Amino acid sequence: MSDFASLGLPRWLVESLQAMKITKPTNIQAACIPEILKGRDCIGGAKTGSGKTIAFGAPMLAKWSQDPSGIFGVVLTPTRELAMQIADQFAALGATVNLKVRLIIGGESMTDQVAMIKENPHFIIATPGRLAHIIMENEDECRGLKRVKYLVLDEADRLLTDSFTDHLQTCFESLPNPNKRQTLLFTATVTDSVRALKDRPVAPGKQPVFLHELDNVDTVKIPSTLRLLYVLAPVVVKESMLHNILINDDYKESTAIVFVNRSETAEILRRLLRHLEVTTTSLHSEMPQSERTNSLHRFRAGAARVLVATDLASRGLDIPSVELVINFDIPRDPDDYVHRVGRTARAGRKGDAISMVTPNDLSRILAIEDRVGVKMEELPLSDNKVIKQSLKAVSKAKIEARMDMEREGFGERRKRRKEREGKTKRRK
Amino acid sequence: MVKRGLSDNESEREQEWRNRDKDEESSNSSDENEEDYSDSNDYPGNQNKVIKDRFQASDSEEDDDYDVEFEKHVQEARQEMQQSAKKLKQLTPEQLAKEQKKIKRSGVVYLSTIPPYMKPAKLRHVLQRFGKVGRLYLKPEDPKVYKTRVKTGGNKKKKFVEGWCEFENKKDAKLAAETLNGNKLGGKKGNFYYDDIMNIKYLKGFKWHDLTEAMNREIEIRESKMQSELSQAHKINKNFIKNVETSKMIENIKKRKKNAEPTVQRVYAQRSVTTNRAGADEWQKDTKNAESGKLKKVLENIF
Numbered sequence: 197m198s199d200f201a202s203l204g205l206p207r208w209l210v211e212s213l214q215a216m217k218i219t220k221p222t223n224i225q226a227a228c229i230p231e232i233l234k235g236r237d238c239i240g241g242a243k244t245g246s247g248k249t250i251a252f253g254a255p256m257l258a259k260w261s262q263d264p265s266g267i268f269g270v271v272l273t274p275t276r277e278l279a280m281q282i283a284d285q286f287a288a289l290g291a292t293v294n295l296k297v298r299l300i301i302g303g304e305s306m307t308d309q310v311a312m313i314k315e316n317p318h319f320i321i322a323t324p325g326r327l328a329h330i331i332m333e334n335e336d337e338c339r340g341l342k343r344v345k346y347l348v349l350d351e352a353d354r355l356l357t358d359s360f361t362d363h364l365q366t367c368f369e370s371l372p373n374p375n376k377r378q379t380l381l382f383t384a385t386v387t388d389s390v391r392a393l394k395d396r397p398v399a400p401g402k403q404p405v406f407l408h409e410l411d412n413v414d415t416v417k418i419p420s421t422l423r424l425l426y427v428l429a430p431v432v433v434k435e436s437m438l439h440n441i442l443i444n445d446d447y448k449e450s451t452a453i454v455f456v457n458r459s460e461t462a463e464i465l466r467r468l469l470r471h472l473e474v475t476t477t478s479l480h481s482e483m484p485q486s487e488r489t490n491s492l493h494r495f496r497a498g499a500a501r502v503l504v505a506t507d508l509a510s511r512g513l514d515i516p517s518v519e520l521v522i523n524f525d526i527p528r529d530p531d532d533y534v535h536r537v538g539r540t541a542r543a544g545r546k547g548d549a550i551s552m553v554t555p556n557d558l559s560r561i562l563a564i565e566d567r568v569g570v571k572m573e574e575l576p577l578s579d580n581k582v583i584k585q586s587l588k589a590v591s592k593a594k595i596e597a598r599m600d601m602e603r604e605g606f607g608e609r610r611k612r613r614k615e616r617e618g619k620t621k622r623r624k
Numbered sequence: 625m626v627k628r629g630l631s632d633n634e635s636e637r638e639q640e641w642r643n644r645d646k647d648e649e650s651s652n653s654s655d656e657n658e659e660d661y662s663d664s665n666d667y668p669g670n671q672n673k674v675i676k677d678r679f680q681a682s683d684s685e686e687d688d689d690y691d692v693e694f695e696k697h698v699q700e701a702r703q704e705m706q707q708s709a710k711k712l713k714q715l716t717p718e719q720l721a722k723e724q725k726k727i728k729r730s731g732v733v734y735l736s737t738i739p740p741y742m743k744p745a746k747l748r749h750v751l752q753r754f755g756k757v758g759r760l761y762l763k764p765e766d767p768k769v770y771k772t773r774v775k776t777g778g779n780k781k782k783k784f785v786e787g788w789c790e791f792e793n794k795k796d797a798k799l800a801a802e803t804l805n806g807n808k809l810g811g812k813k814g815n816f817y818y819d820d821i822m823n824i825k826y827l828k829g830f831k832w833h834d835l836t837e838a839m840n841r842e843i844e845i846r847e848s849k850m851q852s853e854l855s856q857a858h859k860i861n862k863n864f865i866k867n868v869e870t871s872k873m874i875e876n877i878k879k880r881k882k883n884a885e886p887t888v889q890r891v892y893a894q895r896s897v898t899t900n901r902a903g904a905d906e907w908q909k910d911t912k913n914a915e916s917g918k919l920k921k922v923l924e925n926i927f
Binding site for chain 2: 389393430432433526528529531555556557558559560579580583587591592594595603
C-alpha cells in the first residue's frame with residue numbers, strides 16, 4: 197500500500213497530511229491504521245522515529261470526523277513535553293476541521309484545565325499525574341470522560357511502571373470499561389508488563405488485540421543511519437572532554453543533545469557551557485514548567501545549539517535537526533540508551549551517538565552493546581587538544597557554575613517538596 | 625578587593641562625582657539616560673549587586689548573546705577592580721586625618737520610596753538644595769515586575785523602589801529629611817513630580833561604608849573560596865596531564881618491545897544494570913520493584 201487514502205482515511209485527512217509533507221505511510225502506519233479503523237484494540241511496537249504518533253492520530257481523527265461526540269479520545273504520555281508535541285501534531289492534523297485539542301499537564305493552572313475538561317474538547321492529551329489529580333478533586337466536572345471512545349497510551353512501557361500505576365488506576369476508574377472503548381498502546385521497547393498484556397485472554401464480545409511487530413521490535417533495534425561511538429573518559433576530565441567534543445571540527449556546528457542522569461549535572465553543564473560561549477539550554481525536572489517549555493522552544497528554533505537534558509527528554513521528542521547525541525552519563529537501563537540515541541537519526545536522517553565511558557561504566561556499556569547488537573567504535577579525541585583547548589577554562593567555569601548554583605539555592609524546590617510530602621504522609 | 629574609605633582612590637572617586645555634578649548641570653535631557661545608569665552604579669559595592677540582579681533577569685530572559693556579552697562585562701569589571709586595588713597608595717597622616725574627619729562629618733539619609741519614574745539625576749538635583757550631595761544609590765525595581773508591566777502595556781520608564789543618599793554634612797542631611805519627609809515635592813504647578821510625597825529619613829550614626837561592608841565581605845569570601853577551589857582543580861588537571869604523558873611513554877615502550885610485560889590491571893566497581901525489557905536476561909531484571917499488585921490491577925483494566 198503506498199498512500200494514506202488506500203488505508204481508509206478520509207480525504208481531508210490525507211490532504212492535511214500532505215500539507216505536513218507526509219505522503220507515504222511507514223510500516224507501522226500502514227499496518228495499524230486499517231486495524232484501528234476496524235475497531236480493534238492495538239499494541240504497536242516500532243523503533244524510534246518511525247511515525248507512531250500519526251499511526252494512532254490519523255485513525256482516531258478519521259473516526260471522529262464520522263461521528264464527533266463529547267470527549268472522543270484521551271492520550272496519555274509520560275512527560276509534559278511529549279504531551280505538548282502530540283497536541284501540536286493533532287492541532288496541525290485537524291487545522292482544517294476546527295479540532296479542539298486540550299492539554300492537561302502538570303505545572304500549569306489547574307482551574308483553567310478543569311474548565312477545559314468541562315467544555316468537552318474533542319481530544320485530551322494528558323500526563324497521568326495531573327489528570328488523576330483533577331479527577332480526584334472534581335469528579336462532577338469530569339463526567340464527560342465516561343464517554344471516551346479511544347484511550348491511547350503512548351510510550352506504554354514507561355507508563356506501565358510503578359511510578360505511574362497509582363495515577364493510571366485513578367484515570368481508568370473514570371474512563372469507560374475496556375469493553376466500551378478502544379485502547380491503543382504504542383512503544384519502542386517491550387517490557388514485561390507490555391508482554392503480559394499481550395498474553396491476556398480476549399474478553400468475550402471483543403475482537404482480538406492487534407499486535408504489530410511486537411516480537412520483532414527487539415531485533416530491529418536502532419536506525420541503520422545511526423553511528424555509535426564511545427570515548428574513554430576519566431571522571432575528573434569528563435566535562436573538558438565534552439567541551440572539546442562540542443568545539444571539535446566535526447561537531448563544531450551540529451545540534452546536539454547531551455544526556456545526563458541527574459538534574460544537578462544538567463544544570464552544572466548548562467552553566468558551564470554557557471560560560472564557554474556554547475549556546476546551551478537545559479531540560480530537567482528542577483526547572484519550572486515555563487522555563488522547560490521555553491528552553492525546548494529555543495532548542496527547536498535553533499537559538500541554542502546544545503540541549504542538556506535528563507531522561508525527561510529521552511522519549512518521543514521529535515527534533516529533526518539533532519545530529520549528535522552525547523551520553524555524558526551512561527544510563528542504567530540499556531533501553532533508556534535506545535530511547536536516548538533515538539533522538540537523532542530520525543526518519544532516515546544521519547546521526548552520531550557518543551557515549552562517555554568512565555572505568556565504572558564498562559558493564560553498562562557491555563550490556564548496551566549486547567542489547568543493540570552493535571559494537572561501538574572509538575571516537576578519536578586527542579588528549580593534547582583536550583588539555584590545550586578545554587582543560588583550564590572548563591575547570592574554572594565549572595567552579596563558577598557550582599558556586600552560582602549554590603548562591604541561587606539550586607535544589608531547594610525539591611527539598612521543600614519532599615518535606616511537604618513527608619508531612620502529609622505522617623498525617624495520614 | 626577595593627579598600628574603601630581611607631584611600632586615594634576614594635578621593636578620586638569623590639572628585640569624579642563633583643565633576644559629574646557639574647556635568648549634570650550642564651547636560652541636557654538627551655544624555656540624562658546614561659547618567660542615570662552610571663549614577664545608580666556609583667554605589668561602589670553595588671556593581672556586583674546590579675550584576676547579580678541582571679544575572680537573575682538574564683536567566684529568565686532567553687537571550688544568549690546578551691549572556692555572553694554580560695560575561696565579558698563581568699570579567700572587565702573584575703579586572704578593573706583588581707587594577708584599582710593595585711593603584712592604592714599609602715596616605716600621609718595628615719591626609720588620613722582629613723579623610724577621617726570628612727567621613728565623620730558626613731550623614732546618610734534613607735528614602736523608603738522613590739517618586740515613580742524619578743531618575744537619580746533628578747533626585748540628586750532635589751537634594752542638592754540642602755547641601756553638597758555625595759554618593760547616591762537607588763535600587764531598581766525587580767526586573768520581573770518591570771517586564772510584566774511593559775508587557776501589559778504599562779509605562780516603559782525605569783522605576784526605583786528605595787534608595788540611600790550621602791550628604792557631606794550631617795546638618796544638611798538632617799535638614800533635608802526634616803523638610804522633605806511627608807511633604808509634597810512641590811515646585812511649579814505643572815511639574816511631573818509636583819504631587820509626589822517624599823519618604824525620607826536621616827539615619828543616625830550611619831555611614832556610607834556601613835552599606836557596602838556586608839556586601840564586600842561576601843564578595844571577599846566568595847573570591848577566596850573560588851581561589852582555593854581553583855588551585856585544587858589546577859592540581860587535578862596537572863595530575864591528569866602527567867598521567868597522559870605517562871601513558872604515552874608506556875605506549876612507546878610497548879611499541880619498541882615486541883613481547884611486552886604483562887600489563888597492570890585495575891578492577892573498578894561497576895555500576896549496576898537494570899531493565900524491565902521482556903527479552904532481557906534474568907540477572908538484569910529489576911527485582912526490587914517487581915510487578916506489584918497495583919501494576920497488575922492496572923494491567924487488568926487495560927483490555
